Amino acid sequence: MHARFARGAGRSAAFAAVLTATLTCATAATAQPSESTPSASTTPVGTPAPDAGSIAITTKDTAGDILPGAAFLLLDSTGQEAGRGTTDAQGKLTLPDLAPGVYRLKETDSGSPLHDVVADQDIIVTPGATVPVTVIDPFKPAHLTLKAKDTKTGKLLPGSTVNIGTGDTTLLTLTTGPKGTASGDLPISSRTTKFWAKQTKAPSGYALYKPSKTFTAGPGTPVTVTVANFKTSTAPAPTEKPTGTATRTPPMSAGKTADDTPGGMMSTRPHSTASDADSLPSPSTDATGDATPKALVGSLAHTGTDATAWILGAAGLLAASGIGAVAVNRGRRTGSDETTQSGED
Secondary structure, eight states, rough: HHHHHHHHHHHHHHHHHHHHHHHHHHHHHHHHHTTTTHHHHSOOOOOOOOOOOEEEEEEEESOOOTTTTOEEEOTTSSEEEEEEEOTTTEEEEEEEEEEEEEEEEEEEEOOOOOOOOOOOOEEEOOOOHHHHHHHHEOOOOOOEEEEEETTTTBBBOOEEEEEETTTTTTEEEEETTTSSSEEEEEEEOOSEEEEEEHHHHHHHHTTOOOOOEEEOOTTOOOOEEEEEBBBBBOOOOOSSOOOOEEEEOOOOOOTTTTGGGGOOOSSOOOOOHHHHHTTTTTOBBTOOOOOOOOOOOSOOHHHHHSSSSHHHHHHHHHHHHHHHHHHHHHHHHHHHHHHHHHHOO
16 A cells, blocks of 8 residues: 555656646746847848938039038938938038938028028938939029119109020019019029120100110129110101192282282292382384283292293293384384375375
């Protein structure tokens, strides 16, 4: 009996030893996975971690000069900040340790009072690569004020149109408003730029200012351009429009001068008067008692041609009349002599 009890106790002790060893192995196996949980949650077993990329920024202006002190902010695809920084003395900035993906780069400050910031841009980062980005900050525009005024009075004039440009390029066109002024932003390409201004339309009632005016302007600075115009002269309209042709006037009766005609048109020849008529030969009477028609007395109508031919014709007519009168007188005298001789016989 004691032997059976001893064998039973031995079996119980062996079973207890096996159970203890099993529990110890189970506890060790349960505790081991808990130590590797963090790495298992971020990286699946058998998948390598992706390589990080970076962005290298260089800032310049339109003239090619580097711009230190420019500030940038980088956002990931969810809008969360992924990096930020400021360019160094060489105008450079690197944003490292970026997971592959699409990012939004924002310039928040140009670092210069003469320059503006650029618009936002998207950048794609690839694994293990550095993406170079060159940012060109533009110069701030000059604020231009245009004035048009009267040269003599200094009064500001509306309706003046002026083109402003540099070289062969027109950059801005302004027209003065009711107050005689206009304004606009003039693009600047360097720290000091030379411009020209040319008027293309003058204010109403004024002559066009044809010469071009030149001026200089810098980034962000105000500049004023003034164009002065002369007022056009308004000559009175003529009361009578010349036609370039002679005007015929009706013949005037004896003793009437050109001043008596309508409009007071003066003749180019001397006027006939009553004394002129008295100096002409009197009409003669022929044997029948008929009077020779009296020559017309008075001024000839002014036709724009020379009156010499008319005067010579009148003189010839008068001479013919005189010759006729002499012939008649001689005939009468001859008849009288023949009658006397026949009486004496």
